[in-house]
Every structure is written in structure tokens, then in C-alpha cells.
Amino acid sequence: KQEVTQIPAALSVPEGENLVLNCSFTDSAIYNLQWFRQDPGKGLTSLLLIQSSQREQTSGRLNASLDKSSGRSTLYIAASQPGDSATYLCAVDPGYQKVTFGTGTKLQVIP
Amino acid sequence: NAGVTQTPKFQVLKTGQSMTLQCAQDMNHEYMSWYRQDPGMGLRLIHYSVGAGITDQGEVPNGYNVSRSTTEDFPLRLLSAAPSQTSVYFCASSHEANYGYTFGSGTRLTVV
Numbered sequence: 001k002q003e004v005t006q007i008p009a010a011l012s013v014p015e016g017e018n019l020v021l022n023c024s025f026t027d028s029a030i031y032n033l034q035w036f037r038q039d040p041g042k043g044l045t046s047l048l049l050i051q052s053s054q055r056e057q058t059s060g061r062l063n064a065s066l067d068k069s070s071g072r073s074t075l076y077i078a079a080s081q082p083g084d085s086a087t088y089l090c091a092v093d094p095g096y097q098k099v100t101f102g103t104g105t106k107l108q109v110i111p
Numbered sequence: 112n113a114g115v116t117q118t119p120k121f122q123v124l125k126t127g128q129s130m131t132l133q134c135a136q137d138m139n140h141e142y143m144s145w146y147r148q149d150p151g152m153g154l155r156l157i158h159y160s161v162g163a164g165i166t167d168q169g170e171v172p173n174g175y176n177v178s179r180s181t182t183e184d185f186p187l188r189l190l191s192a193a194p195s196q197t198s199v200y201f202c203a204s205s206h207e208a209n210y211g212y213t214f215g216s217g218t219r220l221t222v223v
Contacts, residue, residue: 032211034211036214042217043214043216043217044201044203044214046211046212046213046214091154091212097142097144097156097161097167098156099144099156099212101146101153101155103153
């Protein structure tokens with residue numbers, strides 16, 4: 001059974017700092033990995049999707065990397081802003097819909 | 112495009128009552144899924160569908176039924192609500208397996 005772990009569970013940083021969120025998974029037979037953000041009381045917003053054949057994806061200040069062989073993905077946020085405060089979730093898709101989510105990292109960016 | 116629409120946003124049920132959570136998408140996505148989100152446990156897959164007429168169980172299917180008669184709609188039925196089903200429910204859809212998921216805004220369900 002796939003297990004997805006996100007460490008740390010919570011993170012507090014001053015505004016402007018660059019930061020890395022971690023996601024690890026136990027079964028490397030994945031089809032893709034997706035990063036989401038979730039604001040309190042809201043749904044999930046897709047940030048980046050990395051397919052199994054890719055090493056990284058970038059969108060604005062966000063960069064996600066994938067290392068299937070080691071079962072790891074990282075989400076890099078450059079020049080963090082208070083608006084980045086949210087919970088960040090990673091989700092691993094084996095390709096047949098049984099997606100497994102991590103429990104998330106709650107990020108607080110302090111002005 | 113409205114994306115993925117879930118109704119209702121909030122619901123309170125009494126133990127033993129039944130209800131249907133609605134999910135509709137207007138993106139012509141083949142894949143649709145239902146998740147529940149509980150504190151400390153993340154999102155867990157309840158049921159999913161890879162197309163009209165095809166459904167399958169996820170990690171936590173007990174107490175829930177689904178059907179997929181059209182591409183657009185994927186309702187989730189609670190047969191006899193229990194307090195353990197108090198949760199936030201999310202519906203998601205995807206074009207194909209490698210296109211990522213779009214989520215609805217969720218239904219917050221309380222069973223008393």
C-alpha cells in the first residue's frame with residue numbers, strides 16, 4: 001500500500017524567505033505527482049503536476065521536483081509572501097485512479 | 112466554465128438518515144472521484160469512476176454508494192448516516208490519468 005509522508009507538518013517562516021516542502025512516498029511505481037494548496041475551509045487548488053517521466057515543473061515562484069527512484073518530491077517556494085500561507089498537499093497517482101494524499105504541510109509566512 | 116460543482120456546501124443529518132451529495136463537472140472529464148478529509152488523516156478515496164457506467168471502490172467505501180449514469184454527474188449516497196461519517200467531502204475530476212485533478216469546493220457534513 002502506498003504511503004505518502006509530508007514533513008514537516010507545520011512550518012513558519014518570515015516573509016521573503018525561500019523554502020522547501022518535502023513529500024516522500026513508498027512505492028515508486030507512480031504515474032504522476034501533483035502538488036495542491038488548500039486554504040482554510042476551502043477546496044484544493046492545483047499548483048503543479050509532474051508526470052513520472054519528468055524531473056521538475058515550474059510555475060512562477062514555484063518549482064516542484066520529482067525523484068522516483070528515491071521516492072521523493074520537493075516543492076520550492078521562492079521569496080515567500082504572506083499570501084502563500086496555506087496547507088500544501090502532495091498526491092501520488094499510480095495511474096489507475098487510486099490516488100494517495102499526504103497529510104500536508106501547514107505553512108505560515110509572517111509579514 | 113464552472114469546473115467541479117458540489118452541493119450542498121453544508122449539511123447536518125441525524126443518525127440513520129440518508130442523503131445524496133451532488134457533484135457535477137462541465138469539463139467533459141472521464142475520471143471522477145470522491146474523497147473525505149478528516150483531521151490528521153488527510154484525504155481518503157471513497158469511490159471513483161473512469162467513465163459513465165463504471166465505478167469502483169476506494170480506500171473507505173463502506174456506508175457509501177455511487178453511480179455514474181452520465182459523464183457530468185457523480186453523486187455520492189449515504190445510505191444510513193453515522194457520526195463517523197462527519198467529515199468534509201470533496202469531489203474531483205480529471206481528463207485522463209495523466210492530466211491531474213480539479214477539485215470541487217467541498218461539502219461539510221455533520222451527523223448528530
